[in-house]
Amino acid sequence: MKPPMLEIVNLKKVYPTKNGPFTVLEEFNLRVDEGEFVAVIGHSGCGKSTALMMIAGLNDISDGDITVEGRVIQGAGPDRAVVFQSPSLFPWMTTLENVMLGVRRVYPHGTRKQQEDICKYYLNRVGLINALDKKASDLSNGMKQRVGIARAFALKPRVLLLDEPFGMLDSLTRAELQDVLLEVWNKEKITAIMVTHDVDEALYLSDRVVMMTSGPYAKVGDVLEIPFHRPRERSAVMEDPRYYDCRGHLLDFLNGHDKDKLRDNPSPSATSQITVSPQSDTNSTEMALGKI
Amino acid sequence: MATKVINFLSLCGLTWFVPFVKLASGECPKEQLREILSVIGIPVVSVLIFFAFWSFTAAQIKTSLGNLPGPVAVWEASKTLIAEHRDERAKEKAFYQRQEERNAKRLAKDPQAEVRIRKYTGKPTYFDQIGTSLITVFAGFLIATLLALPIGILCGLNKYVMTAFSPLIQIFKPVSPLAWLPIVTMVVSALYTTNDGLFEKSFINSAITVALCSLWATLINTALGVASIDKDYINVARVLRLGNIEKIVKVVIPASLPYIFAGLRISLGVGWMVLIAAEMLAQNPGLGKFVWDEFQNGSSHSLARILVAVFTIGIIGFMLDRIMVVFQKLVSFGQDVATA
Numbered sequence: 001m002k003p004p005m006l007e008i009v010n011l012k013k014v015y016p017t018k019n020g021p022f023t024v025l026e027e028f029n030l031r032v033d034e035g036e037f038v039a040v041i042g043h044s045g046c047g048k049s050t051a052l053m054m055i056a057g058l059n060d061i062s063d064g065d066i067t068v069e070g071r072v073i074q075g076a077g078p079d080r081a082v083v084f085q086s087p088s089l090f091p092w093m094t095t096l097e098n099v100m101l102g103v104r105r106v107y108p109h110g111t112r113k114q115q116e117d118i119c120k121y122y123l124n125r126v127g128l129i130n131a132l133d134k135k136a137s138d139l140s141n142g143m144k145q146r147v148g149i150a151r152a153f154a155l156k157p158r159v160l161l162l163d164e165p166f167g168m169l170d171s172l173t174r175a176e177l178q179d180v181l182l183e184v185w186n187k188e189k190i191t192a193i194m195v196t197h198d199v200d201e202a203l204y205l206s207d208r209v210v211m212m213t214s215g216p217y218a219k220v221g222d223v224l225e226i227p228f229h230r231p232r233e234r235s236a237v238m239e240d241p242r243y244y245d246c247r248g249h250l251l252d253f254l255n256g257h258d259k260d261k262l263r264d265n266p267s268p269s270a271t272s273q274i275t276v277s278p279q280s281d282t283n284s285t286e287m288a289l290g291k292i
Numbered sequence: 293m294a295t296k297v298i299n300f301l302s303l304c305g306l307t308w309f310v311p312f313v314k315l316a317s318g319e320c321p322k323e324q325l326r327e328i329l330s331v332i333g334i335p336v337v338s339v340l341i342f343f344a345f346w347s348f349t350a351a352q353i354k355t356s357l358g359n360l361p362g363p364v365a366v367w368e369a370s371k372t373l374i375a376e377h378r379d380e381r382a383k384e385k386a387f388y389q390r391q392e393e394r395n396a397k398r399l400a401k402d403p404q405a406e407v408r409i410r411k412y413t414g415k416p417t418y419f420d421q422i423g424t425s426l427i428t429v430f431a432g433f434l435i436a437t438l439l440a441l442p443i444g445i446l447c448g449l450n451k452y453v454m455t456a457f458s459p460l461i462q463i464f465k466p467v468s469p470l471a472w473l474p475i476v477t478m479v480v481s482a483l484y485t486t487n488d489g490l491f492e493k494s495f496i497n498s499a500i501t502v503a504l505c506s507l508w509a510t511l512i513n514t515a516l517g518v519a520s521i522d523k524d525y526i527n528v529a530r531v532l533r534l535g536n537i538e539k540i541v542k543v544v545i546p547a548s549l550p551y552i553f554a555g556l557r558i559s560l561g562v563g564w565m566v567l568i569a570a571e572m573l574a575q576n577p578g579l580g581k582f583v584w585d586e587f588q589n590g591s592s593h594s595l596a597r598i599l600v601a602v603f604t605i606g607i608i609g610f611m612l613d614r615i616m617v618v619f620q621k622l623v624s625f626g627q628d629v630a631t632a
Binding site: 056057058075076077078080081082084086088090092101102105155 | 531547549
């Protein structure tokens with residue numbers, strides 16, 4: 001039998017602190033099949049980004065295993081491309097050069113022309129074909145993140161890791177970029193894991209939403225299959241009656257863990273972090289729950 | 293057009309001229325005049341007050357070489373220095389002309405005659421000395437940069453290297469050029485034994501002393517810049533699995549250029565300051581030697597001539613700093629650079 005694209009078994013992360021070791025994650029298990037889009041949602045500080053960075057190989061694993069296609073990962077690599085929360089483009093390079101840097105590593109034997117064509121293909125898909133020679137420092141935040149998406153896809157990774165990719169954008173740009181991401185992804189169907197704390201974003205983009213319990217000792221608390229067919233269209237998804245069932249499910253889980261958390265540890269810090277996209281502001285009763 | 297000129301002027305830190313450009317391009321004259329008065333008027337007034345104060349106090353101070361020269365005496369001395377420079381150049385030209393004529397005559401008489409071309413051996417003028425000083429400081433600065441950049445990058449990349457270099461940096465950074473020079477002199481005379489070498493020993497001594505004193509700022513700033521690169525950039529480099537060389541050339545150096553140039557700017561300033569002392573002791577024929585010779589000379593004009601050198605050193609130092617500011621701004625991707 002073919003091994004799953006990505007398998008995480010008993011993943012554990014411990015940070016040493018002044019007050020002794022602090023366990024962020026424990027017994028974190030996840031299995032992702034090829035071509036699946038998984039969203040990981042949870043409160044801020046629950047360790048979801050930590051888990052993603054461990055999959056990327058950018059953060060050390062304290063215990064447990066991460067395998068990609070049956071092979072244990074060794075450090076970071078272009079087979080697990082990352083779209084970072086801040087676009088992390090090199091401001092001294094142009095749009096094209098930023099994408100080229102990775103493409104030249106992944107296709108070292110291609111001619112310069114072939115490499116450039118790959119970059120241009122993806123930059124065209126994200127709508128930046130007219131900004132190839134602009135310095136990255138001159139781009140708006142939304143455009144920078146478009147380049148970030150193009151750069152990740154151009155690597156032809158086995159797994160695409162998205163770390164709150166739209167967290168720094170305003171809501172209009174965020175919706176725009178969700179559509180851009182979905183459009184590119186529909187063509188490529190690259191196995192993707194996205195960390196987010198936007199409930200609507202998770203519902204709109206993913207096949208499965210993994211809900212994490214609040215840390216410390218965070219783990220997978222619940223998993224929800226998203227029933228909408230692909231290719232998806234935002235308006236159709238929003239009008240689907242199942243949308244609000246799913247949304248309610250996610251919010252119940254998150255708010256439930258708020259209460260647990262508040263009971264255990266009366267600090268209100270992590271409770272305000274779950275956001276709900278504004279496009280549903282007017283017609284959602286769960287909104288009030290989401291904003292607590 | 294006006295906007296372009298203004299941008300260029302602000303890039304060079306010559307913001308004084310901005311209101312003039314605005315005035316010329318027809319922007320609200322009243323506002324620009326007020327701007328001119330405040331940006332230019334205040335410095336002009338303060339300098340005038342300084343001159344008056346200087347003129348008054350100088351007249352009160354009697355030295356063994358006569359009164360301390362005031363602004364007028366210094367101004368006269370600078371004119372004399374320029375005149376001496378012109379005379380010397382004229383003499384040099386005349387010398388070569390005579391030599392050429394003599395040789396031409398000799399060749400006309402006997403085509404086999406041995407023609408000797410001698411170099412003019414007049415004393416260096418003030419402007420030659422300025423030139424020598426500039427060449428020396430750039431040579432020292434170049435040596436300092438070539439040493440400091442690679443070591444700084446290594447220190448910034450690896451904390452063990454940093455720990456290893458840290459005590460050396462701490463100890464050698466505050467050492468005065470005057471302490472280095474005798475050691476440098478002895479080492480250079482031991483190792484550089486040819487007498488007809490490409491460079492004068494005094495030049496090498498001064499340049500190395502400048503390098504030893506000025507490399508620390510670049511080294512520390514480079515290490516700091518490299519160590520404080522945005523972690524995301526390093527993460528991107530790790531995801532792309534860039535090789536070490538490519539990582540340094542394409543990511544580390546460009547990302548730390550603003551810090552590196554801030555360090556280079558300090559280094560060049562320190563180097564220029566140290567140079568004068570080094571030249572005095574090493575007898576390198578630059579501004580330092582000029583000051584020393586005038587001091588030894590002890591004529592009634594000496595102090596005025598030394599003060600000309602003081603102003604020259606100050607103005608050149610200021611211009612060098614401005615040049616570095618331009619570079620620093622060019623690599624800073626829109627961040628602010630302090631120009632004071």
